[in-house]
Every structure is written in structure tokens, then in C-alpha cells.
Amino acid sequence: MKELMIIIRPEKLEAVKDVLDKVHCGGMTLSTAMGCGTQKGASEGTVNEIKGFKTTINLLPKIKVEVVVEDKDVEEVIMNIRETCATDHVGDGKIFIRDIEDAIRIRTGERGVKAL
Numbered sequence: 001m002k003e004l005m006i007i008i009r010p011e012k013l014e015a016v017k018d019v020l021d022k023v024h025c026g027g028m029t030l031s032t033a034m035g036c037g038t039q040k041g042a043s044e045g046t047v048n049e050i051k052g053f054k055t056t057i058n059l060l061p062k063i064k065v066e067v068v069v070e071d072k073d074v075e076e077v078i079m080n081i082r083e084t085c086a087t088d089h090v091g092d093g094k095i096f097i098r099d100i101e102d103a104i105r106i107r108t109g110e111r112g113v114k115a116l
């Protein structure tokens with residue numbers, strides 16, 4: 001199992017939910033977040049500068065979706081998220097992936113992929 005932490009533009013949330021629904025994910029966790037990437041929150045064609053002085057990092061609203069999926073579904077999710085969220089402009093977001101050792105459905109005690 002792998003956890004995908006998917007950070008997206010807020011307006012892409014509905015489309016991303018549809019992508020995750022297609023792989024029959026068992027669930028997802030969503031948070032609103034503020035963040036910046038390599039541009040430190042400056043939008044395209046602008047710089048974080050006031051009267052010639054560089055300003056501090058600017059955080060922009062993002063949505064963070066965390067979903068744990070079976071290993072076999074990871075590449076499909078990545079491909080579909082990219083198809084859905086890539087706009088060719090900076091700030092489209094990122095996907096971080098980590099291994100999940102085990103999962104437990106609290107109600108039944110099921111473990112591993114059965115708990116997803």
C-alpha cells in the first residue's frame with residue numbers, strides 16, 4: 001500500500017475526487033492548506049517585491065488530499081491526476097508518495113488492503 005499526498009489547486013478538487021472514485025479508493029482525507037512551491041508564492045509574471053525590496057514567502061490556498069491505495073493503482077492515479085490538474089502554469093501542485101506498512105479497519109479488525 002502507498003499513501004499519496006496530493007496537493008492541488010482548490011478548483012481541481014471535484015475532478016480529483018472523480019479520479020479517486022474511478023480507482024475505487026476506499027476513502028480519502030482532505031484538508032485545506034496554505035502553501036508555496038519553488039516560486040515562494042509569486043504568481044506567474046510577478047515577483048514578491050515591494051518597492052524594489054524582496055518580500056517574504058507568500059502562501060497560497062491549496063487543497064491537500066491524502067489517500068491510501070493498493071500498489072497496483074498508484075501509477076494510474078498519478079497519470080489521471082496529472083491529466084486532470086496540469087494546466088501548463090506554475091502552481092499546479094505535487095504528489096508525494098510513501099509506503100504504508102499496515103492498515104486496520106477499526107470496526108472489523110481487518111488488516112492490510114482489506115482495510116482500505
Ligand SMILES: Nc1ncnc2c1ncn2[C@@H]1O[C@H](COP(=O)(O)OP(=O)(O)OP(=O)(O)O)[C@@H](O)[C@H]1O
Nearest residue numbers: 007034035036037038039062089090091092093094
Ligand atoms: N517540497 C515541498 N514540500 C511540501 N509541500 C510542497 C513542496 N513543494 C510544493 N509543495 C506544496 O505544493 C503546492 C504547489 O506547489 P507548486 O506546484 O507551486 O510546486 P513547484 O515546485 O513550484 O512547481 P511549479 O514550478 O510547477 O509551480 C505548494 O503550494 C505547497 O503546498
Ligand SMILES: [Mg+2]
Nearest residue numbers: 037038039091
Ligand atoms: Mg510553484
